[in-house]
Amino acid sequence: MTTKGTKRFIWGFLIVWVMLMTIFTFNDLNLSKALYNEHESRFGWFFEVYGEHPAFLVLFAAGSILFSTVRNERLIKKIMVRLVSGLFILLSGFGIITITLTRGYGLDGDHVMINSLIITVLFATLCQWLLNRIAVQTLRQYNRAAWAAIVIVFAEILLVNVLKIFWGRMRFRNMEGDYSLFTSWFLPQGIQENGVTTEAYKSFPSGHSANGWTMMLWMMFMPFANKWRNIMLVCAVVWGISTSTSRVIMGDHFATDVLFGAFITITCMLLFCKLFKVDLYPNSQPNATALLKDKNAPYFR
Template structure:
């Protein structure tokens, strides 16, 4: 979402032809809206499934079963919620970007492109790894636990997707937060970095405690994004704290 908003603002303030600006703005709007849609869709789904599980005295994690049917709101309501969130977020973020200098906006554009690149690699690769590894989740193990496999064993498509943890991957995207702050505000960047690490760690640990993943699933999920961000920031000449 942030990447899309930055692209929109950068295009509007650029000296490019109007048709180019229009096309870039449309792409930015689509990207920002998709980001909101992607996260809200799963947030609503997990919230409703958790409530339903509690009401029926089932484990709260049960709604996360791969391939299972999960409750959700109607498409129309989801779209309305997304539009409302998008409108509010756009007003706030565009007002924030308006105060940025041209130099700072160019730096934020590099951050946005890096964010998109890391997200693309994540979406293209992690889901395929999950399918190829075919690892059973802890709560899916049978009584004898003979369907347990170590993290390094590739089982092939089994319909189970415990390794690596997608939630751990996505939570570590919070490590991008320091990059949105001004390089001059080192204290804020440090605080945002601490928040990002804490958020990622809490999410990963919670997935293990819920029985949705093994510790190796959660740590590998976090490592993948940390590695991609480390490599990406070096290539884009960006630093999480000091420039």
């Protein structure tokens, strides 16, 4: 059952999104001309490097929770869950550090990959040591949220990258002043030459925006009191807007591209939270004892 808080969130999101999408549909090109500042904007550079981190961080957190909650389970179950969750931990941690070192510090080469892997393993070990100090019953309250978060992140990444290939919209910065190449977001251009590998025609939708808005998923890992989730929501909106704006400044995307990226992530979040029975805004704080009464319940319960 969808709570009143979640319903208000859904309606508020839809109204704001439709209004902005309507406005930017008719002002896409002019807005990009006004904001474009790829070579001098430190704001744009910062979010180009760090804007996508929330998606990797939520995967790391979700994987870490799932890895820890099976510590007292049967061997087969423990092995299966830890193989899956361990993979998410390594991939997300490796991604965060590699992106930071390559985009932020201009480093490359095999040593970057090796160092990223070592740092990931060390940090993951530290996290498990800390999580082992928390009761399994407490962590298990967030199992469904962890599984939902993993599915949401992978769903939005898959959708964004498939649409990029088939939409074929040219990025603003690649037009190099020839604005006759501009196309509206609702007119897909199809697969362009070398469309799978060529980045110039992958403007729509924005992957950075989609990943940046995954900070909303952190709401699911907040204490059940709604005030903490409201605080996290505000932080997520600020981060999402900042990341989205930075993509227009850098000329990587138009305003409608980043809005649609946000739409994909938030829609996936609402759909899969419904599927996994995770309330963004619980009506009241759940009874932990009742939630954990059935020890044999599935981990995505």
